[in-house]
Amino acid sequence: MAEYADTALSLGVLAVAGSALLVRLVSLPLLLGAQQAVRERAAAVREGRTGPVRRSAATVGEPVAQLVGGVLLVVLLPALRGAVPGFDLLAEPLLWGQPYALAIEFRLPLDTARNLFLAGGVCLLALWLLLSFLTQRNLHAGGDPADGWAPPAVRVRVVALLAAGLLVGVVAPVGLALGALVWRLVALVASTRTRPRPQPRPTPSAAAPTPSAPPAHPVTYVPTRADAGADPGADAGVAGVTAAPQIACRPLHPDEPRSIAGYRLLGRIGAGGMGTVYLARREGAATQVALKTIHPELLDHAELLLRFEREVEVLSMVSGAYTARVLDAGVDAGRPYLAMELLDGRPLDVHLREQGPIGSPQALRALALALAVALSGVHRLGLVHRDLKPANIMLTTAGPRLLDFGIAALVDGTRLTRTGGGPGTLTYMAPEQFGDERVGTAADVWAWACCVVCAAHGTSPFSATSTGAVIRRIVDTGPEPAALAAVRALDPALAATVERALTPDPAARPADGAALVELLTAREGTEPPLPDPRAVRDQITRGWRTLAL
Template sequence: MLDGPDGRAQADGILFLAEVFATLVAWLLLWLRTQHNLMASGGPAGAWTTLSDRRRLAALFALRAVLGLFAPAGLLLAALLFQAVAFVTSRRVRSGASSAARPLPPATQPAQLAPHAPTQADRGASAGAAPQVAYQELRPHEPRTIGGYHLLGRIGAGGMGTVYLARREGAATQVALKTINPELLDHNELLRRFEREAEVLAMVSGAYTARVLDSGVDAGRPYLVMELLDGRPLDVHLREQGPIRSPEALRALALALAVALSGVHRLGLVHRDLKPANIMLTTAGPRLLDFGIASIVDGTRLTRTGGGPGTLTYMAPEQFGDERVSTAADIWAWACCVVCAAHGTSPFTATSAGAAIRRIVDTGPEPAALAAVQALDPALAAAVARALTVDPTGRPTHGTALIELLTAHQGPNHTPTEAAAALRDQITQGWRTLAL
């Protein structure tokens, strides 16, 4: 029992400390939940569970707890009231972001593409064929809308960005929306690459490249909208089904990529990252993707942070030096991709980066890899061998020259229109022999 003035004072002190402690706990809990709501709303999948976020929140939590213990009770009550209001507001923001764009029913039917001028591949596709694209459901913390587009699912994600299945509000056409991951928005080099890809795709959109439909920035987050393509990348196809065994399909792939490069090179551009992961195998034919590090010939040089442009085993010898890269580097990469399609791996695959570079600049491609192309199409193998000349001047200088090399054995056509029609038919017929 606490009797007398001293006892009552002691009791009041204990009660005061209990009130301060309870207020502090309530304040911290509200603060923690508020941060969760604000950080998770519209963020990428797993943002709330990343190690960096947990460390930052833990440090702030401890700091606020220490400061709260020394704050007067009135200040704590004011902070608690403010935090309660902030918590309610964050709940409204989060629920509003979710309800403003409820996930639409899953795309169980084939996606419908908007009509467009047919390309060589499109004319060869069966009438009425529409892409069926595999996608995953959105996670709770992923955005539901970007730039006026409803996000229906996630097609794919990587270290730098995510591609969503999307549909513009009020439209029926489904599209592919590509955006940079939020945690990389302060990475200037990646932002330049993303902007570069949108710029290049707008210029080269045509046969055997992805058609860009829209681009913009939503709340500081850039996005790029492209036509929705069915199929899967060449590297995935090779991993799941093995090398291409049809001579007609292999030649169709080689010709289609040459046509795509021809369109790129005519604009004075170099792709610089041609590899199986950037080649989409669709029912309408191959499509060349990812122009994020494309450069203007004799123009500004964009490189990946921490390394040179391109992917090691598909890079031309001149890309390892200081000389400016020309369209001949894309011809080299084209040959590597053709060999990979027939053999399963790049002809310069090695056990280490150093060994791969030595093979590229010195010892040459793996004989067994070249033999795989030779067994399917000797004429194509000869073109590949020329495209893998170490000296860039010994290769076809651009995509159009590559097409001429690939079709030289077929004899002359009377007019450019007839030549284009013959090329289109050869790609279309050959592509139909490939089981996708």
């Protein structure tokens, strides 16, 4: 009798689980569409976009499919109870059912059967909650590890949904909970398998916020003068473009303009908390550019407008082989805009997330040297970048480019006064940025070292699980030893310069970008010579060719 009961129960479990899996696979397109919508909303929250987020039929169809499937199970389970072996227990409520059938068929005391039934129900419900949380974490993840997998508001919403599921699970039949568990397992697998993967070709970008998502279509490579053997630092022709490349990117939203200041907008490259970057072309010309403009809802925000104007001014001053250049700037119908050279490639943080740390010693040194050259040009003008981080380093086929000078300030402080907390990104900020000390070029040197370590290790040497832990590591305990070891394993000489650049005392670090270049090009046992720009550029080019973009 016990063997027959065990077989009947197994058949009932297989019938419910198999039916749930079949329906889930048939409705899989709805699940994938709904998950993509969640990812897009999560990206909009991370980037600070306040405009409408595209909705699809799957956003409504997926919860309807879940509701219909649940109702069918709730209706069918009591109807099959008693008529089909194995459904007696599946029709009982998950946590407060009466497992008489279990006690009778397996000849167990009623208290023992009730305890076993309750324990199984608790495990089933706990597993469902765990799979639900893991799925939501996969869909919303994408921010800085130190900031958690989602903003607080999103986490509160997810917890509320899990709490609602817990309440429903308390009164749900065992069969319904089993079917829901199968659905949730498929959802978790789908959320893992549909996470962003490396793109087969470079993605265009510009000196702007990190793109919200990879383009929907492949991107045609944008040639640069460096590919033709020209001097990347020369000012001949239009920066970064030799022809009118056909570039696919995200389509414009219905409420977005079709032209700005004589530039026809071809699509959206990316968006951030302050503005949007468009692929654009001057009317009557074939040259394509990256055109950045501020969000319309922020046009009345005086501080953000000032920051945008400062970015235009600073970028117009900075020029070099490893910084993006301004082609045009102005105000059109009250909206400021900035036209910049179009860069192929993607930001360093995206590269690390999709392909992992840089494993080539030559490429790592090329990255470090190129950033030092870019900083030397910035510092030579009396500027401090103050927000050097992987998201502001573009990896192009012609070499790294330093981006986003929106919070750069003159060293002497005459052009920008400090209002409130110092700008920057926490895990790349120098110790002096947390106090009242003057922030100078040594802060950029510190951030340079953090970026080099991040490129070799995958994360900043000061990453931690909380804001307080990050600050303690920066001002007290020091960088993560394993992160420094990753650089040392690839290039011991570079690691020595990095460790010197991470000295807490600003006066003990290399003074500026030029000092970094001298240290990186010096031969062992000799005084640092005045580096030859062409030799430095050749060294960067050779090393950069070893990196698979």
